[in-house]
Amino acid sequence: MTDHILIERPETHPGVLVIRFNRPDKKNAITSAMYRAMVAGLHEAGQDASIKAVAFLGTEGCFSAGNDMADFLSFAMSGSSEPPAAVDLLKVLASYGKPLVSGVDGLAIGIGTTLHMHCDMTVASTRSLFKTPFVDLALVPEAASSLLAPRMMGHQRAFALLAAGEGFSAEQAREAGLIWKVVAPEEVEMETLKLAAALAAKPAGALKIARDLVRGSTEEVLARIDAEMLHFSAQLRSAEARAAFEAFMRRGK
Template identity: 70%
Template sequence: MQDNHILVEGPEDTSGILIIRFNRPEKKNAITQAMYRRMVKTLNFANEDDSVRVVVFLGTEGCFSAGNDMADFLNYGMAQTSEPPAGFEFIKALADVKKPMVSGVDGLAIGIGTTLNLHCDMTIASSRTQFKTPFVDLALVPEAASSLLAPRVMGHQRAFALLAAGEGFSAKQALEAGLIWKMTEPENVEAESLEIARKLASKPPRALRIARDLLRGSPVEKLQRMDEEFAHFSAQLKSAEARAAFEAFMRR
């Protein structure tokens, strides 16, 4: 992996903001196993370093992330390994981040590019953002504890539409569903996301952490659901129907 596929910026001496930026625009910021490993390492650093007050996820212009790199992911599935993919380690790390997380989403937000935001505390999305999780279309199942978190946030009907039916959500629909906090114009996404992060970073850190923990609850339930999802996900990934779905996708 080129080091610049995931850019890590900060924390600055005074801001306390750590930015994780998807930076593979030529592939619509599709995430490889190597990119996941880089982000896991960064999130672990954020947990351990007191200078980090807030973690911010950003993409590139017109694209947050198209989700998993399909060729990379298909290679993992065909390998028939019992080792969990690096993406699974990433979503577990997401559930256990100790600092507030903010995301700024512009354009495509597919798969983990959508479900990642369920773990963020505040999300800004541009008016042209499209959220979509085509898990079932690929003969797979929801991940990142989205099957637990999405119904709580948006109710069963909307969660089913997003995670099972594979319906796309516009930024306006995502705002109405509670998936994001605010919608703005594309050129303002990054500035507004960083402004939120600066405000959070300026607050008393212990009080903010307690408040966040009270709101979010223990990560144990989320981690248990991730394990349950992964058992189904892994079995489906090795299934004949998933192989057929992936091959059809790659022929497009």
């Protein structure tokens, strides 16, 4: 486990397990170790009958800036044939059997945006920004977002988010169907936990059936994650991606 991911069971909200990003100095950028910690937390919740819902939260002013670029580049340059640790998380999310909710305050970049496409309800603060700069890094959409986003928001909005790299405000994200509710920054955690606790209190069997019917085919989503990753891996090794990463790192310095 890493202390950059906190696994919490709030006494005030029984039946809820919280997975919290806790790396504010790096804008909650996600490392391989953090992905593995989140997978472990989800497995823990999945195997515990007392946990009825899982909530994802970030820190004040930032949900997540997406992949940690140094960690990501290290993996890319390793030449490993194994899929990135993020893929394990995405597949667990896509096939998860319990309700998933999330609360966003501030930045939600890359997988910090696409993660919410696997959540059942998301609360965001008025100052939140959703953005996926995949193409700007010469990469392609991931997390089955190329399948889920057009279903949620139609072609034009999905293209704007995933291909054009346009940022969505909280209100634009709500209008697009990416999130459920917009609240003040200081209300995000309270509203997210309240949603999770309300779901946890419902008849679990009926809720699972309703959720499965609404979410549809898991197999289709898992297949799209694999298809996207083939393109993602190929692009990761491309000359244009190398140039984009080098430019990104120079800007960072």
